[in-house]
Amino acid sequence: MSAPFLEARDVRVTIGGTPILHGADLSASAGELVAVVGPNGAGKSTLARAAAGLQSIAGGTVTWNGEDVKRLRGRALARTRAFVPQRARVPDGVTVLEAVRIGRSPHVRPLQRLVAADHEAVDRAMERAGVAAFAGRQLATLSGGELQRVQIAVGLAQETPVLIADEPTSALDLGATAGLARLLRDLVEHHGMAVVLVVHDLALAAAVADTVVVVSEGRTVATGPPADVLTSERLAEVWHVDAALDATGGRTALHVDWLCGTSPGGSPPH
Numbered sequence: 001m002s003a004p005f006l007e008a009r010d011v012r013v014t015i016g017g018t019p020i021l022h023g024a025d026l027s028a029s030a031g032e033l034v035a036v037v038g039p040n041g042a043g044k045s046t047l048a049r050a051a052a053g054l055q056s057i058a059g060g061t062v063t064w065n066g067e068d069v070k071r072l073r074g075r076a077l078a079r080t081r082a083f084v085p086q087r088a089r090v091p092d093g094v095t096v097l098e099a100v101r102i103g104r105s106p107h108v109r110p111l112q113r114l115v116a117a118d119h120e121a122v123d124r125a126m127e128r129a130g131v132a133a134f135a136g137r138q139l140a141t142l143s144g145g146e147l148q149r150v151q152i153a154v155g156l157a158q159e160t161p162v163l164i165a166d167e168p169t170s171a172l173d174l175g176a177t178a179g180l181a182r183l184l185r186d187l188v189e190h191h192g193m194a195v196v197l198v199v200h201d202l203a204l205a206a207a208v209a210d211t212v213v214v215v216s217e218g219r220t221v222a223t224g225p226p227a228d229v230l231t232s233e234r235l236a237e238v239w240h241v242d243a244a245l246d247a248t249g250g251r252t253a254l255h256v257d258w259l260c261g262t263s264p265g266g267s268p269p270h
């Protein structure tokens, strides 16, 4: 792994007078998959948006290859990172193919048509995200999981060195989730990409990530390899559950004592 391509340090975000992030850090290098985990409302999406240059920050720094994200705009930013949002906007009358072609637009000169290389990139992205079979369907007719895969295809068509995906598996079935896990690993291992994945499934995070970043109450509270970070002590402290990560033989599982613990927001189990 090289020096961090994306580096967000001590990021502070205030929305409508309310502090949302007050000291969050996140970095990602080429060939690294970083999973951002944490409870509901911890600030994961806000951090991902700030890192992607989509959320203005009140303090701290976000740099891409050493350059302040504020200096990157429009097409330059869109060629640097793809951002797969948690909730996709679904414009009326747009097909899957058209949406993925829009994803390609940062590479197309203004008022120019897509050239052969762009069509190939669009086809490749649809194939890899598993949406080619319904390329002609209107977005508004898709299931939640199908739409989520289209969002991934849109991001892949951008062919950026960095992909930031905010809970891209939340609507996916088990097989589609495993397929996406393999795809993300392929992007970092064989294409040298940096991938930032916001995800709730800690077993999945442990399986795919090189580095796990734990965000809690607007701060980064731990960063490191999954087994070092997702300890039972931290699961109790941050998520208020009695649980243990089991990562043996290439399989990961989270063993949770579902009925032990406290209600959300309560104190940790004893």
Ligand SMILES: Nc1ncnc2c1ncn2[C@@H]1O[C@H](COP(=O)(O)OP(=O)(O)OP(=O)(O)O)[C@@H](O)[C@H]1O
Residues within 6 Å of the ligand: 015, 016, 018, 020, 038, 039, 040, 041, 042, 043, 044, 045, 046, 047
């Ligand atoms: N535009 C906004 N206006 C007011 N509050 C906001 C806004 N955006 C986010 N927040 C608040 O900031 C906090 C962090 O939100 P964020 O979406 O970053 O959390 P998250 O960790 O991604 O949560 P989840 O896991 O539930 O998706 C939440 O309490 C949320 O309600």
